[in-house]
Structures are given as structure tokens and as C-alpha cells.
Amino acid sequence: MSTTEVPKRVLVIGGGPCGLVALRNLVQRGKFDHVELWERRSEVGGVWHLDEADISKTKDLNGRFPSPAYKGLVGNVLPEFLGFSGFPFPTPSTSPHQPFPTLVDTQAYLLDFAEPYKKSGHIKLDREAISVEEMTSDNQNGAWKVVVKDWKNGGQTAVQYWDAVVIAVGQYDNPVWPQIEGMDALKEAGLATHAKWYKGPEECEGKKIFVIGNANSSNDIAAQTSPKANGPVFQSIRRPNFPGFPSLTSERIQIVAPVSKFVLKPSKSQFDVILSDGTTLEDLDVVYCGTGYKPMTTFISVLDPSKPLEPTLIPLGSDSVTPARIPSLHRIIMYAHNPTLGFVGAIYVYTPFIMADVASTWLTLAWCNECPYPPTPSGRLQFENDRLALVKERRASMESPTSFLTYSVMGPDEQGYATGLREDIVEARPELDKVLPVWNNETIQVRDGMFKTKYEALVYARDRLSLSKPIAKS
Known part of the structure; x- marks a missing residue:
């Protein structure tokens, strides 16, 4: 000693x-x-x-x-x-x-x-x-x-x-940004945001959204923005989810392959994403990076x-x-x-x-x-x-x-x-x-057991939100 x-x-x-x-x-x-x-x-x-x-x-x-x-x-x-x-x-x-x-x-x-x-x-x-x-x-x-x-x-x-x-x-x-070709151009254009600066789904109304990662921050962002997004939220995942990060599946969240390249449009207001499986996603508005610190x-x-x-x-x-x-x-x-x-x-x-x-x-x-x-x-x-x-x-x-x-x-x-x-x-x-x-x-x-409890809480919140929506009158 x-x-x-x-x-x-x-x-x-x-x-x-x-x-x-x-x-x-x-x-x-x-x-x-x-x-x-x-x-x-x-x-x-x-x-x-x-x-x-x-x-x-x-x-x-x-x-x-x-x-x-x-x-x-x-x-x-x-x-x-x-x-x-x-x-x-x-x-x-x-x-x-x-x-x-x-x-x-x-x-x-x-x-x-x-x-x-x-x-x-x-x-x-x-x-x-x-x-x-x-x-x-x-x-x-x-x-x-x-x-x-x-x-x-x-x-x-x-x-x-x-x-x-x-x-x-x-x-x-010290947020960690993914080292992907074209990411710096998106950052300069203000189209790439780290999860550190995410302030809620309101900022995503009507946008076409791309999310990188599948830990807590990425899962939360994908789930919260999907009801407000223009079309499905694309969530790019490299590896299977870590057991400690419960997330809900949703028809409005589409899991896609890792990114090979981002391509900024000439207007600098949108971008395309080329995935590692050869797929191209076009005319996206914002990418959120839940890639840690x-x-x-x-x-x-x-x-x-x-x-x-x-x-x-x-x-x-x-x-x-x-x-x-x-x-x-x-x-x-x-x-x-x-x-x-x-x-x-x-x-x-x-x-x-x-x-x-x-x-x-x-x-x-x-x-x-x-x-x-x-x-x-x-x-x-x-x-x-x-x-x-x-x-x-x-x-x-x-x-x-x-x-x-x-x-x-x-x-x-x-x-x-x-x-x-x-x-x-x-x-x-x-x-x-x-x-x-x-x-x-x-x-x-x-x-x-917290992870199961968290998943059940997410399901409850989703179902409650669905029930709270007004029913259209005939």
C-alpha cells in the first residue's frame, strides 16, 4: 500500500x-x-x-x-x-x-x-x-x-x-463524427448534425431524415422523428444492436446498410447517400450522427x-x-x-x-x-x-x-x-x-431487467400516442 x-x-x-x-x-x-x-x-x-x-x-x-x-x-x-x-x-x-x-x-x-x-x-x-x-x-x-x-x-x-x-x-x-467521404461537405452545408445538438423532433417536421448508429441516441432520434418525417426515417447500422439499447421497430423506420459516400447536391440544401450494398437514397435533408464521444x-x-x-x-x-x-x-x-x-x-x-x-x-x-x-x-x-x-x-x-x-x-x-x-x-x-x-x-x-422495462415503456408511450389522436368525424 x-x-x-x-x-x-x-x-x-x-x-x-x-x-x-x-x-x-x-x-x-x-x-x-x-x-x-x-x-x-x-x-x-x-x-x-x-x-x-x-x-x-x-x-x-x-x-x-x-x-x-x-x-x-x-x-x-x-x-x-x-x-x-x-x-x-x-x-x-x-x-x-x-x-x-x-x-x-x-x-x-x-x-x-x-x-x-x-x-x-x-x-x-x-x-x-x-x-x-x-x-x-x-x-x-x-x-x-x-x-x-x-x-x-x-x-x-x-x-x-x-x-x-x-x-x-x-x-x-468531443463528439465523434463518422469518417465517411462527403461528411465534411454536409457539415459545412449545415445538413449534418451530431446527436449532441439534437433538440427534439419538432425541428424535423416534413424533412427526409437519415440517422447513423443504433445506440440510445440514434434509436431515440429515429423513433421521435419518424412521425414527423417526410417518408421513412432511414437508419444506417453497421452491427447488430447492443442488448442494452432497446428500440421499437416501426414501419416508418427503415434499416439500411452502412454508408459508403455522401453526395451534396449543387443546391447545397439536400444530399444523396450511397450505401455499401450499392443502394442510393436521394434528396435527403438532414443526417443525425449518433456516433458517440x-x-x-x-x-x-x-x-x-x-x-x-x-x-x-x-x-x-x-x-x-x-x-x-x-x-x-x-x-x-x-x-x-x-x-x-x-x-x-x-x-x-x-x-x-x-x-x-x-x-x-x-x-x-x-x-x-x-x-x-x-x-x-x-x-x-x-x-x-x-x-x-x-x-x-x-x-x-x-x-x-x-x-x-x-x-x-x-x-x-x-x-x-x-x-x-x-x-x-x-x-x-x-x-x-x-x-x-x-x-x-x-x-x-x-x-x-431495466432493458425489458424500457422497451415496455416505449410500447406504452407509442400506443398512448396513437390512442390520443383525434378520430375523424364522418
């Missing part, structure tokens, strides 16, 4: 669910002199905070992060897997036939959770971390130099030093571990990192070469809220020298090496590996991963055994 000096000043960057629960755990379960959270927007909630600037698809006054959420959004995780330890998620406003919390429900929960920390001054809104730089060990100010932009003071910048930093920003600043670490610079005698800052991660991930993380939480940099929410799991709770509790106790971690960088890198090898082995055994079989997607490993963190925590603090979420066969069975 590594034993290091307990950080005195800890900064959390990001006021979404991961950052909020990390703040709570650092404050209540840690032994630090000062903990602070910065959120670059004017309210906490992350992707669950939707304001009028987001709805109108404009940037807010300072050009900061717009939420990818939209009015009418309903989640796909049940309330029991959303509540942070000691702060259960209330019964959602939805009906028994649709038990998943809405955007409004989730946003209200996060605001309630954050309220005490806003009042105490632990949360600082309108503060954006521009850069985070690792300092040499002889720096007396702190391990990390952070440049902050204060939007309440006209975007004025300042430099602060912190002993430890938690990165709790998600992937949503990639890790955002470009604002973080670390000392090059390969040059210990020549301190040189390099970016932590880049597009060249393969497979795509935040590199060099022990248990996908702690930076292996400097344990005072932590990440919460760097992985994809079925239950992100409660996973962030357990991960940030583990990090808190690790920094307090209560949860064990290897004492050397090579020891801390072993987790990454083992996982890379496991993913490589699994992909080699599959004829057509799913795109969700990657380093950062826990999938079937979620139970073992979370349970391992939880065991370390309870070993250090037995009293937390009663409040922390549990991953066992029973809870996994309930979690896996």
Missing part, C-alpha cells in the same frame, strides 16, 4: 453528477483542509441541466458548454440506480407504465443534492478550468497549476495551485514520465491513443504517474451515478491512505495493462466485435469492478457498508 501525504487542498472540475457526488464524498468522507468544485456554467447538473440557451441551440453569453439534452428527454436508468448513497432518488413524476425519471426529475434531484454545497461555498459556478498542469515535486505551491476563467468577472483569468485535482467532466465536448483530456498537461531528468509537459492523451481512452489510469480512476490526479466518470457503465459514488469514495479514502493502491507507477499501470490484454483477447475471439467492446466500457465486468472498489472501501470504513450501493446477483438481475 502506498502511503503519501494527505492533500490539503482538493479541486473538483465539473458540476455534473460525477463531480457533485465526488465533492460530497471528499467533503464528508475525506480529511482535507479545503475542497472546492468549479462548474463553468451558471448552474450544476452537467448534461442534465438544460436552459433556454440550450433549447434555442445557441451558446450562452460566454460561449460555454451547451447540454446535449432536450425537452421531453426520459432516461433509461431506474431511480434505484440513480440515488447517491445516503440521498435516495425520489419517486419520479412519471407513471407506473413509464417508471424512468425524466430530464426534469433528474435535474431537480441534482439541484437538491447540490444545494447545501452551494450555500457553504464549496461550489463555485461560472468558473471554467482552462488548463491543468502538473508541477515538479520541488514546487511549493501545489502539485497542480490550474488556470481558471471567471465568467462572473467578464472571463478574467487567474492562476491557482492545488494539491490534488479530480477531473469529473464527461465526453460531451471521446475522452476530453486536451486541457490537462502532465510531466513526460519517460524523461524524469528533463521535466517536460505533454498532453495527457490524444487522438493517437489506441484504443481510445484516458491513458495511464489505475482502476480507471487514479493517474498512475502522479496519484494526486483523479478521474471520476472516465468509464461507461450501466449505472453511472452509483458507480461515480463508489469510485469517488475509493479515491477519497486512497488519498487519505485508507484504501490501498500500488506504491509504484509500474504497479499502478498493471490494471491498464491487464484490461488492455483482456479486451484484445475478447475482440480476437469474436467474428464481428461490437464497437462497445472497448477499454472504457465495463459491460460484463461492471459487477466485479465495482465490487472490488466497494470491498476496499468497507475494509477501511466498515460503517459505509450499510449505505453504499451493492452489486450482487440480485441487483444485477434487476438492472438487466
Whole structure:
């Protein structure tokens, strides 16, 4: 077990669910002199905070992060897997036939959770971390130099030093676009939109729509826009659907082959699509890309571990990192070469809220020298090496590996991963055994049942919409 000096000043960057629960755990379960959270927007909630600037698809006054959420959004995780330890998620406003919390429900929960920390001054809104730089060990100010932009003071910048930093920003600043011939031309013409900027089906009235992907975002967009589209919505799919992404079949959604090429019309107001099976679809108006996101670490610079005698800052991660991930993380939480940099929410799991709770509790106790971690960088890198090898082995055994079989997607490993963190925590603090979420066969069975429940909720909503349509009078 590594034993290091307990950080005195800890900064959390990001006021979404991961950052909020990390703040709570650092404050209540840690032994630090000062903990602070910065959120670059004017309210906490992350992707669950939707304001009028987001709805109108404009940037807010300072050009900061717009939420990818939209009015009418309903989640796909049940309330029991959303509540942070000691702060259960209330019964959602939805009906028994649709038990998943809405955007409004989730946003209200996060605001309630954050309220005490806003009042105490632990949360600082309108503060954006521009850069985070690792300092040499002889720096007396702190391990990390952070440049902050204060939007309440006209975007004025300042430099602060912190002993430890938690990165709790998600992937949503970095949408992934498919590398397809002609896509750039469609983007320039304003005919290609990433799912991040989808704001509801109203914008699709009377349009001929093409959707790429078949995960949650793509399925939602196809289902929601199909009643308003001019003709069927074409949904392009490369691989079979992932079991965790329930979707409804519809005569107004036509599944088609992967795209070979987009051809922008001379008018630049429409385009054709040439599919890999030779089919051509003509005169389409918009393509939505539900093709995911990639890790955002470009604002973080670390000392090059390969040059210990020549301190040189390099970016932590880049597009060249393969497979795509935040590199060099022990248990996908702690930076292996400097344990005072932590990440919460760097992985994809079925239950992100409660996973962030357990991960940030583990990090808190690790920094307090209560949860064990290897004492050397090579020891801390072993987790990454083992996982890379496991993913490589699994992909080699599959004829057509799913795109969700990657380093950062826990999938079937979620139970073992979370349970391992939880065991370390309870070993250090037995009293937390009663409040922390549990991953066992029973809870996994309930979690896996969410997909059937979500499908039934989608069917109910579709049938209810059909019954609500007025009957034509003779």
C-alpha cells in the first residue's frame, strides 16, 4: 500500500453528477483542509441541466458548454440506480407504465443534492478550468497549476495551485463524427448534425431524415422523428444492436446498410447517400450522427514520465491513443504517474451515478491512505495493462466485435469492478457498508431487467400516442 501525504487542498472540475457526488464524498468522507468544485456554467447538473440557451441551440453569453439534452428527454436508468448513497432518488413524476425519471426529475434531484454545497461555498459556478498542469515535486505551491476563467468577472483569468485535482467532466465536448467521404461537405452545408445538438423532433417536421448508429441516441432520434418525417426515417447500422439499447421497430423506420459516400447536391440544401450494398437514397435533408464521444483530456498537461531528468509537459492523451481512452489510469480512476490526479466518470457503465459514488469514495479514502493502491507507477499501470490484454483477447475471439467492446466500457465486468472498489472501501470504513450501493446477483438481475422495462415503456408511450389522436368525424 502506498502511503503519501494527505492533500490539503482538493479541486473538483465539473458540476455534473460525477463531480457533485465526488465533492460530497471528499467533503464528508475525506480529511482535507479545503475542497472546492468549479462548474463553468451558471448552474450544476452537467448534461442534465438544460436552459433556454440550450433549447434555442445557441451558446450562452460566454460561449460555454451547451447540454446535449432536450425537452421531453426520459432516461433509461431506474431511480434505484440513480440515488447517491445516503440521498435516495425520489419517486419520479412519471407513471407506473413509464417508471424512468425524466430530464426534469433528474435535474431537480441534482439541484437538491447540490444545494447545501452551494450555500457553504464549496461550489463555485461560472468558473471554467482552462488548463491543468502538473508541477515538479520541488514546487511549493501545489502539485497542480490550474488556470481558471471567471465568467462572473467578464472571463478574467487567474492562476491557482492545488494539491490534488479530480477531473469529473464527461465526453460531451468531443463528439465523434463518422469518417465517411462527403461528411465534411454536409457539415459545412449545415445538413449534418451530431446527436449532441439534437433538440427534439419538432425541428424535423416534413424533412427526409437519415440517422447513423443504433445506440440510445440514434434509436431515440429515429423513433421521435419518424412521425414527423417526410417518408421513412432511414437508419444506417453497421452491427447488430447492443442488448442494452432497446428500440421499437416501426414501419416508418427503415434499416439500411452502412454508408459508403455522401453526395451534396449543387443546391447545397439536400444530399444523396450511397450505401455499401450499392443502394442510393436521394434528396435527403438532414443526417443525425449518433456516433458517440471521446475522452476530453486536451486541457490537462502532465510531466513526460519517460524523461524524469528533463521535466517536460505533454498532453495527457490524444487522438493517437489506441484504443481510445484516458491513458495511464489505475482502476480507471487514479493517474498512475502522479496519484494526486483523479478521474471520476472516465468509464461507461450501466449505472453511472452509483458507480461515480463508489469510485469517488475509493479515491477519497486512497488519498487519505485508507484504501490501498500500488506504491509504484509500474504497479499502478498493471490494471491498464491487464484490461488492455483482456479486451484484445475478447475482440480476437469474436467474428464481428461490437464497437462497445472497448477499454472504457465495463459491460460484463461492471459487477466485479465495482465490487472490488466497494470491498476496499468497507475494509477501511466498515460503517459505509450499510449505505453504499451493492452489486450482487440480485441487483444485477434487476438492472438487466431495466432493458425489458424500457422497451415496455416505449410500447406504452407509442400506443398512448396513437390512442390520443383525434378520430375523424364522418
